[in-house]
Amino acid sequence: MVTPLNIPRDIRVTADGDGSPVSIWLSNRQRRVARVRNVWRIDDEWWRQEISRRYFDLELSNGSVITVFQDLISGNWSRQRY
Amino acid sequence: MIILCLYIPHLPIQWELMRHPGLAQSALIIGGFPHERKAVFDCSHKAAASGVYPGMTLRQASHCCPDAVFIPIDEAGYAKASEEVLDILDQFTPVAEAEDPGRIFLDVSGTERLFGPSESLAGQVIDEVTRTTGLRPQIGIASSRFIAGVAASLAVTSPLIVRIGQERTFLTPLSIEFLPIAPESIAWLKRLGLRTVGQVADLQVNALDSQLGQEGLMAHRLANGIDERPIIPRPRPDVLEETLSFEQTLESLDALLAALSRSLDRLVPLLRKRYQVCHQIRLSFRSDDGSAWLDTVTLKTPSDSQSEMLGILKRHLEPLSSPEGIAEIYLGLAKLGGEFGKQTLLSSKAKSQQEEALQRLEKDMGDRFVRSSLKKVVTLDPDSRIPERRVALADARIDG
Structure with a gap:
């Protein structure tokens, strides 16, 4: 049996009008996004179950970094190492 | 229960x-x-x-x-x-x-x-x-x-x-001969016309108490499926030990270590079966002239490894004068303790030791869990743009 690693995990994100994260919730605490370091989009596996995501590499107010993405099909936000 | x-x-x-x-x-x-x-x-x-x-x-x-x-x-x-x-x-x-x-x-x-x-x-x-x-x-x-x-x-x-939930149904039709009470008490119950455990269960407990005392109370409880007696395990020996005697005396350290190795081959599996580790090794040798030598080696790190213990014994015995005329040896694995967790740096071990350690781990986990929980990371598509497509966990087996 094969189990994929680095599965996306749901995360609560507050985004601005452009869809860019301004804060995220970690361990029931809200963290402000200090800076968006990078943004990129992937569209893949259209022949199977289409995947369309916009990734954000974020620096938080406490100095830590995290990668999140918004699923452009469902609108849900997830965190995932890239 | x-x-x-x-x-x-x-x-x-x-x-x-x-x-x-x-x-x-x-x-x-x-x-x-x-x-x-x-x-x-x-x-x-x-x-x-x-x-x-x-x-x-x-x-x-x-x-x-x-x-x-x-x-x-x-x-x-x-x-x-x-x-x-x-x-x-x-x-x-x-x-x-x-x-x-x-x-x-x-x-x-x-x-x-x-x-x-x-x-x-x-x-x-x-x-x-x-x-x-x-x-x-x-x-x-x-x-x-x-x-x-x-x-x-x-x-x-x-x-x-x-x-x-089926206890009464099972017990009811059984003969009163199954109750663990004295034959005289069985005979008394039969004189009253009682033949089955169910009939004893339906009796008023006072009647049994007055005629048969504690035995009657016990019979009534058992007949009703009530038995809270615990299982009392036998005391486990706190030393796993073995004594070996030799017709031809041991005359060298190599011969002595070979004998100790054979003894460990028998004792260590018993230790592992109990999921215990050994904190102390007890040794004694008896020479053919009757003289005896006793020693105790306390392990810095408790162990259940045959090779580790043999290595410790070898380092301990090497500085001593070469043994002669050993007719009997005693080896005891003592101060047995519960499981001991230690971080094993596999990379620092020789390949053969790594394999031995992993095989033991695989067997222990297989013994404890229905399925082995040992997994390995496999690369699926390292260049995939979708992160969860790159690597995965797969069931692992350690081949000897």
């Missing part, structure tokens, strides 16, 4: 037939010889068919069955057989109690994950005991030791399992 009773009917007879297979066709009576003022201890079916029964005098037994073969009692042998069965049952649960040499109770509560449902467990126990000892047990499983014991007595062709 789930109790398994392993009952070996006529254990003495089975034991003697294993030692003397040529007697299989004979009527066998254990207890002594006909001229002795003793009673029959046990007898085979053939002897029983002639009217012999345990408790009968040997003289009477010889009249009933003149062609029988008479054998003295070997209590030490029967106890040894029972201990051997207890050792086998250790792999199923450490909570095992031998009520008498032919009847052992195990607390198997919570072992479903390891051995499956009761039917599967019973089959595995029977297979293991029969394969290892040649003895043929009967198995009963129930929520109390009394019911499990009765079920085992009745389980002649296959294991008998009394499900929770």
Whole structure:
């Protein structure tokens, strides 16, 4: 049996009008996004179950970094190492 | 609570037939010889068919069955057989109690994950005991030791399992002979017209108390399926030990280490079977001139590894003067403790040690869990733009 690693995990994100994260919730605490370091989009596996995501590499107010993405099909936000 | 009773009917007879297979066709009576003022201890079916029964005098037994073969009692042998069965049952649960040499109770509560449902467990126990000892047990499983014991007595062709909630249904029609009370008490109950356990269960407890006292109270409780007696496991030795004697004395360190290695080969598996580690090694040597040498090695890190312990012994013995004339050695693994977790840096070990450590890990996890939990990381598509497509966990097996 094969189990994929680095599965996306749901995360609560507050985004601005452009869809860019301004804060995220970690361990029931809200963290402000200090800076968006990078943004990129992937569209893949259209022949199977289409995947369309916009990734954000974020620096938080406490100095830590995290990668999140918004699923452009469902609108849900997830965190995932890239 | 789930109790398994392993009952070996006529254990003495089975034991003697294993030692003397040529007697299989004979009527066998254990207890002594006909001229002795003793009673029959046990007898085979053939002897029983002639009217012999345990408790009968040997003289009477010889009249009933003149062609029988008479054998003295070997209590030490029967106890040894029972201990051997207890050792086998250790792999199923450490909570095992031998009520008498032919009847052992195990607390198997919570072992479903390891051995499956009761039917599967019973089959595995029977297979293991029969394969290892040649003895043929009967198995009963129930929520109390009394019911499990009765079920085992009745389980002649296959294991008998009394499900929770079915205890009264099982007990009600049984003869009062199954109640563990004195024959006089059985006789008194029969005089009252009571024949079944169900009838005893329906009696007013005061009546039993006034006539039979504590025994009556116990009978009433057991008849109602109430038996809270725990299983009391045998005390486990706190030293695993072995003594070796040599016809030809050991004259070199290499010979001594080879003997210690063979001894560790036998003791370490016993240690691992108990999921214990050793904190201290005890050594003693006796020379052919009678002089003795004793030593104790305390391990800095508790261990269950044969190679580690041998290495420690070698480093400990090398500085000493070369041994001569060693006629006997004693090796004891002492201060046995519970499991000990340690971070193992596999990369610092030689490849053979890495494989040994991983194989042991795989076996230990396979023993504890129905499926091995050992996994390895496999690369699927390292260049995939979708992160969860790059690597995965797969079941791993360590090949020797």
